[in-house]
Amino acid sequence: MFEIFSNWVAAFFTLCIFSFLYKDNPFYRFAEHLFVGVSMGYAIPLTWNASMIPNVYRPIFLQHRFELIFPALLGALYIFTFNRKLNWLSKFPIAFGMGLVGMGVPMSMNAGVLVQMRGAMIPIQDINTFLVWVGTVTILLYFFFSKAHTGAYGKIVKVGIWYMMLGFGASFGYTVMARISLLIGRIQFLVIDVVQNTIRFFGS
Amino acid sequence: MKRTIPLIIVITLCFLFAAHTFIPHKISQDFFDWYLDWVRAIAPFSVVLGIMSMTMNHSARIQRKTPNWHYSIVTLVGLYFTAAAGFIWGTQEGTPYMWIFRNVQMPMGATMFALLAFYIASAAYKAFRARSAEATVLLLAAIVVMFGQVPIGVQMFGEGILDVTQWILDVPNLASKRGIALGVGLGMVATSLRIMLGIERTYLGGGQ
Amino acid sequence: MNFFEKLQKIDRRWIYLILAISIFLPLAFPFNSRTFTTRPTESLYRMIDSFAPPPDTDPVDHNRAFLMSIMHDASTMPELFPMELAVLRHAFERDIKVFTITWIATAAPLIDLAINTVKEEFATREENPKQIISGVHYVNFGFKIPALYLAMILGMGEDIANAIEIDAEGRQLSSLPAMTNIRNYNEMNLVVEFTGSAPGGAWITYARSRFGTNVAVGVTAVSAADVYPQLQTGQLIGMLAGLKGAAEYEKLVEVFAATDREFSREILRAEMDNPKFALTNDNIPYNFKQARIGMNAQSVAHILIIVFILIGNIGYFVQKYKQKQEVQ
Numbered sequence: 019m020f021e022i023f024s025n026w027v028a029a030f031f032t033l034c035i036f037s038f039l040y041k042d043n044p045f046y047r048f049a050e051h052l053f054v055g056v057s058m059g060y061a062i063p064l065t066w067n068a069s070m071i072p073n074v075y076r077p078i079f080l081q082h083r084f085e086l087i088f089p090a091l092l093g094a095l096y097i098f099t100f101n102r103k104l105n106w107l108s109k110f111p112i113a114f115g116m117g118l119v120g121m122g123v124p125m126s127m128n129a130g131v132l133v134q135m136r137g138a139m140i141p142i143q144d145i146n147t148f149l150v151w152v153g154t155v156t157i158l159l160y161f162f163f164s165k166a167h168t169g170a171y172g173k174i175v176k177v178g179i180w181y182m183m184l185g186f187g188a189s190f191g192y193t194v195m196a197r198i199s200l201l202i203g204r205i206q207f208l209v210i211d212v213v214q215n216t217i218r219f220f221g222s
Numbered sequence: 223m224k225r226t227i228p229l230i231i232v233i234t235l236c237f238l239f240a241a242h243t244f245i246p247h248k249i250s251q252d253f254f255d256w257y258l259d260w261v262r263a264i265a266p267f268s269v270v271l272g273i274m275s276m277t278m279n280h281s282a283r284i285q286r287k288t289p290n291w292h293y294s295i296v297t298l299v300g301l302y303f304t305a306a307a308g309f310i311w312g313t314q315e316g317t318p319y320m321w322i323f324r325n326v327q328m329p330m331g332a333t334m335f336a337l338l339a340f341y342i343a344s345a346a347y348k349a350f351r352a353r354s355a356e357a358t359v360l361l362l363a364a365i366v367v368m369f370g371q372v373p374i375g376v377q378m379f380g381e382g383i384l385d386v387t388q389w390i391l392d393v394p395n396l397a398s399k400r401g402i403a404l405g406v407g408l409g410m411v412a413t414s415l416r417i418m419l420g421i422e423r424t425y426l427g428g429g430q
Numbered sequence: 431m432n433f434f435e436k437l438q439k440i441d442r443r444w445i446y447l448i449l450a451i452s453i454f455l456p457l458a459f460p461f462n463s464r465t466f467t468t469r470p471t472e473s474l475y476r477m478i479d480s481f482a483p484p485p486d487t488d489p490v491d492h493n494r495a496f497l498m499s500i501m502h503d504a505s506t507m508p509e510l511f512p513m514e515l516a517v518l519r520h521a522f523e524r525d526i527k528v529f530t531i532t533w534i535a536t537a538a539p540l541i542d543l544a545i546n547t548v549k550e551e552f553a554t555r556e557e558n559p560k561q562i563i564s565g566v567h568y569v570n571f572g573f574k575i576p577a578l579y580l581a582m583i584l585g586m587g588e589d590i591a592n593a594i595e596i597d598a599e600g601r602q603l604s605s606l607p608a609m610t611n612i613r614n615y616n617e618m619n620l621v622v623e624f625t626g627s628a629p630g631g632a633w634i635t636y637a638r639s640r641f642g643t644n645v646a647v648g649v650t651a652v653s654a655a656d657v658y659p660q661l662q663t664g665q666l667i668g669m670l671a672g673l674k675g676a677a678e679y680e681k682l683v684e685v686f687a688a689t690d691r692e693f694s695r696e697i698l699r700a701e702m703d704n705p706k707f708a709l710t711n712d713n714i715p716y717n718f719k720q721a722r723i724g725m726n727a728q729s730v731a732h733i734l735i736i737v738f739i740l741i742g743n744i745g746y747f748v749q750k751y752k753q754k755q756e757v758q
Contacts, residue, residue: 024321028328031326035336051296052296052300053327053334057327057331060323062304062308063313089259097270099271111268113229116232116417117235117239119236120239121239121240131404153401157400181397182401184360187359188363188390195371200339204336
């Protein structure tokens with residue numbers, strides 16, 4: 019019985035959100051604001067249990083690793099973010115966290131640029147590898163704005179535009195599938211979890 | 223001093239970690255482990271930002287009685303009641319905290335995004351027009367991919383539709399996304415370098 | 431106002447209603463349909479399957495495992511959750527050690543839900559029931575705060591137990607049987623990230639570049655077309671693309687892992703219409719075929735959207751033609 023009740027609560031909030039499709043209304047606004055509050059409220063105890071206890075409380079107070087008091091104090095400086103005078107103190111923990119960006123330079127260069135360039139420079143063995151090569155080069159030329167897209171150069175970059183249109187078309191086709199899938203999920207919930215389970219419960 | 227010290231911390235750590243990428247020495251690894259311990263102890267405090275920001279924003283709305291301020295009460299009640307439920311009854315399965323998540327947060331989060339299905343259907347009907355040759359190519363590619371993804375597409379056009387879809391994805395789509403990916407990759411490296419060299423400072427607030 | 435003008439100005443709420451009905455009907459009345467698999471899905475299936483312990487080995491001692499990084503909340507659950515169920519089912523069917531982790535607070539209960547759903551199905555099934563035990567068959571590393579995302583990805587390259595420390599149940603990782611012979615990415619040499627944005631980005635940039643870790647993704651269909659460059663270069667060894675990817679994986683697990691067979695395209699084709707694997711077969715639990723049932727609704731909705739595009743364009747061109755004639 020409690021499971022049926024819970025399902026109906028979930029169904030009520032689902033329908034509150036769907037009601038926006040008809041027009042904006044107090045049910046939707048209520049649900050929207052509650053959603054924002056609950057989402058943030060949910061993260062607090064979880065962060066406490068998953069992070070504050072094992073990474074701050076336990077090492078300092080139980081394992082007596084007192085050197086960790088310094089980073090804990092550094093983290094506590096976040097509370098000055100909204101204080102106009104002491105706001106600068108909150109930049110210290112942010113700065114400490116930004117350090118890993120240094121590792122990102124060589125690694126992003128490798129993963130985002132070099133490997134992709136290597137992938138674009140494979141031997142042309144068949145028509146498809148040739149077409150991929152043509153597409154990549156013409157698109158890169160299209161994004162080179164230091165030269166006007168006119169004359170023969172304009173015709174070459176036009177090929178890049180056609181490639182991009184095909185690529186965007188593929189993305190659009192996939193996007194339709196994605197959006198429909200999300201609705202399928204909600205209707206599956208309403209049909210299977212709510213209606214069918216309720217009928218089964220009261221039928222038995 | 224207020225901006226210089228954080229900047230020195232960022233630049234020093236960035237160079238040390240850039241070097242760490244190429245130096246698998248024990249000292250380098252020990253330094254990374256020390257950094258990991260410190261980051262672990264700093265990180266949990268960042269959640270305070272979210273709580274403070276939301277509380278201050280919505281309290282101000284209530285105090286000033288801005289339009290629809292009543293809904294801010296709903297947000298704050300949701301925020302503090304859910305958090306309190308987690309601390310009082312625990313965060314395990316079967317607790318009120320988990321019940322709120324399963325039956326309030328989850329269905330609403332999922333439904334918010336499900337609304338997009340309706341909007342894309344409406345846009346398909348009212349906005350997607352083959353106004354130019356390029357737009358026609360885009361629409362045709364989209365229609366082929368849409369047919370190629372679903373079982374009914376194969377029933378209507380045979381298994382050839384799968385090959386055509388895969389070709390669009392593997393050849394023109396790959397080329398177009400690679401061109402864009404290279405641009406994004408270079409952009410990421412450039413942004414990281416700007417941070418590393420102290421040119422990009424917006425994360426310290428106050429612009430340049 | 432002529433017919434085509436009226437057609438152009440139809441109230442959007444009628445469109446919403448037609449779409450809702452077209453999705454509701456196939457879900458309320460499921461029917462059989464064929465699921466064709468694609469190479470990115472097959473590659474991931476084969477990679478995970480290769481992690482299965484040899485027949486004469488104790489699965490707990492086996493030095494292979496893979497990690498599921500669950501980086502989404504309920505908003506993209508309809509696409510990604512069926513994937514997670516199918517991948518977990520694959521792991522549990524073939525005794526492959528699997529670890530789960532998230533850096534998103536609202537994803538933590540989704541991990542529990544996915545694991546518990548599959549565990550319950552295994553414990554209560556009539557044929558070959560199986561008790562799946564936390565810490566032995568799988569470990570849920572649980573929720574870790576987002577600020578530790580990069581640090582932990584890099585830390586796991588040296589020592590997983592040191593980087594993660596405790597699992598979702600508060601136990602020291604090093605004390606768990608499932609961690610036997612698993613130290614870093616050399617053993618846990620596959621990460622599958624399920625995400626609605628930036629698929630596999632940090633794993634490719636950091637774990638793959640530095641440690642050579644195999645990375646695969648389960649993505650929402652929106653991002654699927656964007657990852658083809660990474661698939662071609664091998665930075666991603668496989669991909670599950672949206673609900674279709676989930677349906678494909680469900681089918682592969684049903685046909686091969688559940689019947690203890692090795693993957694083969696010939697068998698897959700031969701079994702295409704086998705009633706044992708059909709959607710209307712009530713012996714297959716709903717949780718293990720929900721993506722395939724969803725694809726039936728997807729079929730109808732895609733046809734509907736294409737019809738919408740065609741009607742909209744016909745109306746547009748007829749109007750344009752008439753306007754041209756009036757000017758002349």
